[in-house]
Structure formats: structure tokens, C-alpha cells
Amino acid sequence: MTRAIAVFTRAAPGFDALAPLRARSRRVFILVSAVAILSLIDLLLTITLAEGGGMNESNPIARLLLEHGGRSAIVPWKLLTTGLACGILLRCRNALAAEIGAWIAFGVLCWLSLHWGEYLAYYAAAVDSAQYEFPECPETWVTAYVDVP
Secondary structure, three states: OHHHHHHHHHHOOOOOOOHHHHHHHHHHHHHHHHHHHHHHHHHHHHHHHHHHOOOOOOOHHHHHHHHHOOHHHHHHHHHHHHHHHHHHHHHOOOOHHHHHHHHHHHHHHHHHHHHHHHHHHHHHHHHHHOOOOOOOOOOOOOOOOOOOO
């Protein structure tokens, strides 16, 4: 097939039969780069808020890793799975399926970013409205009896 394209391009000067493949390759590369960046931001927010308290991870695998291994378990898992997915998409970047997969991954991570934005706005509002002053308690609120010999 490559030979037929080469013969055809020589027959039609100025016609680049590989241009659509190069354009798809470029689009997939840009989408996969955005997916990698958004995934790293997701990882940083997950670690920061999960370790700081106040957030329960929705992903059951990530939740399990956070509960049993903490940061040292979730970071390699996230980097490995994201790297593997991005690597597969980049390896197949000239295929239509890779472009569709890259668009889907990008869409999911955009949705996740919007979700993070809503969560962070809620979190900031909750922190701003929190009462840090404790009300005065009567002396009898907590009573300790100690037997002194």
C-alpha cells in the first residue's frame, strides 16, 4: 500500500496522501499530552485532599490503594496505568481508533476536572464557614475524678 501511495503522489504533484495521517497523529499527540497533564493534576489533588482529610476517593481501586498503601501505592499505580494507556494511544496514533480513544480519554478527564472544580469550591466554602472558636463550656462539662491516697 505504501508503494501505491508513493506512486500516486509522484503522479500528482502537490498532493500529499499522508497529510491526513500526519494531522491525526498530531491531534492524538496533543490529546494524549493533555490527558497526561490532567491525570497528573488529578493525582496531585487526590493525594493532597485524601491525606489532608475530608475526601473519600470514589474510585474503588484507588481507595483501596490509599487505605492500604497510601501515597507510595497510588502514585506508581496511577503513573503505570496512565503511562500504559498514553503509550498505547501514541503507538497507534495513525489509527482512527486511537484518535477516538484519545478524544474519549480527554473528555473523561475534562469531566473529572469540572468535578474537581465543584469539589474544591465546596471545600473552600466549607472551610470559610467553619467555626474555629469553641463555645464556652461550663466547668462541669467534663469531670474527672481521681482517687488520691
